[in-house]
Amino acid sequence: QVHLVESGGGLEQSGGSLRLSCAATGNILRINRIGWYRQAPGQQNELVARITDGVETAYYADSVKGRFSISRDSAKNTVYLQMNSLKPEDTAVYYCNGDISVTSIGGSTMMREYWGQGTQVTVSS
Numbered sequence: 001q002v003h004l005v006e007s008g009g010g011l012e013q014s015g016g017s018l019r020l021s022c023a024a025t026g027n028i029l030r031i032n033r034i035g036w037y038r039q040a041p042g043q044q045n046e047l048v049a050r051i052t053d054g055v056e057t058a059y060y061a062d063s064v065k066g067r068f069s070i071s072r073d074s075a076k077n078t079v080y081l082q083m084n085s086l087k088p089e090d091t092a093v094y095y096c097n098g099d100i101s102v103t104s105i106g107g108s109t110m111m112r113e114y115w116g117q118g119t120q121v122t123v124s125s
């Protein structure tokens with residue numbers, strides 16, 4: 001079983017910074033891609049940033065380009081989202097999401113999608 005555990009959310013003023021962390025634990029063979037989604041009240045789930053294994057350039061939503069930066073510590077199976085120049089419209093619950101390969105009970109390899117529990121980010125004006 002794989003778990004994604006997020007931390008680092010909270011309340012910040014407009015223009016401030018926060019860093020989110022997501023640690024993947026469990027019987028992990030490979031993290032194929034991992035990133036962050038967010039969902040604000042009444043809004044659709046939005047992919048914010050994502051790293052794909054083997055792809056040099058990370059993906060960023062247009063709304064966060066130049067302000068947010070995603071990085072990964074492969075040794076710790078942890079991904080970070082550095083959020084700078086925060087705006088009130090960044091207020092949302094942020095979810096870690098990963099496509100992770102694991103070993104099944106029968107010994108074969110399978111890839112599954114996993115979600116973290118979410119962490120609240122609130123930016124005041």
